[in-house]
Amino acid sequence: MYCPDSHTNAVTLSKLKKNDCVFAISHSGESKDVVLPLQKVENSVRIIALTGFGDSTLAKIADLSIIASVPEEMNLRTDAIVSRCVQMVVVDSLFACLAVSEGEQSLDTLSLSRRSLSYLKF
Numbered sequence: 784m785y786c787p788d789s790h791t792n793a794v795t796l797s798k799l800k801k802n803d804c805v806f807a808i809s810h811s812g813e814s815k816d817v818v819l820p821l822q823k824v825e826n827s828v829r830i831i832a833l834t835g836f837g838d839s840t841l842a843k844i845a846d847l848s849i850i851a852s853v854p855e856e857m858n859l860r861t862d863a864i865v866s867r868c869v870q871m872v873v874v875d876s877l878f879a880c881l882a883v884s885e886g887e888q889s890l891d892t893l894s895l896s897r898r899s900l901s902y903l904k905f
């Protein structure tokens with residue numbers, strides 16, 4: 784489940800169960816709206832972090848960190864595109880690996896999703 788609203792995410796995190804896992808993404812690993820809610824649940828669920836810095840606050844509270852390091856960015860908004868592209872490659876690769884590991888069931892689910900949205904295309 785994903786929601787861009789940090790308030791909704793905080794509520795969702797409060798309802799996690801023991802075997803749930805959180806996948807958190809923050810290039811700096813210092814975004815308060817990502818880190819603060821996770822600090823409240825860090826010992827009750829597994830946290831996987833995708834960040835650009837292994838010594839970030841997010842990486843430190845995560846059970847597993849995927850470090851997607853990019854050349855140093857400047858303060859220009861366009862510079863952040865590089866880190867976002869790298870993060871998307873990592874997320875897409877993880878999705879593909881999970882889909883393959885699930886086998887035929889995963890392919891059936893993806894096919895059903897594609898068919899259920901087909902009426903929205905001309």
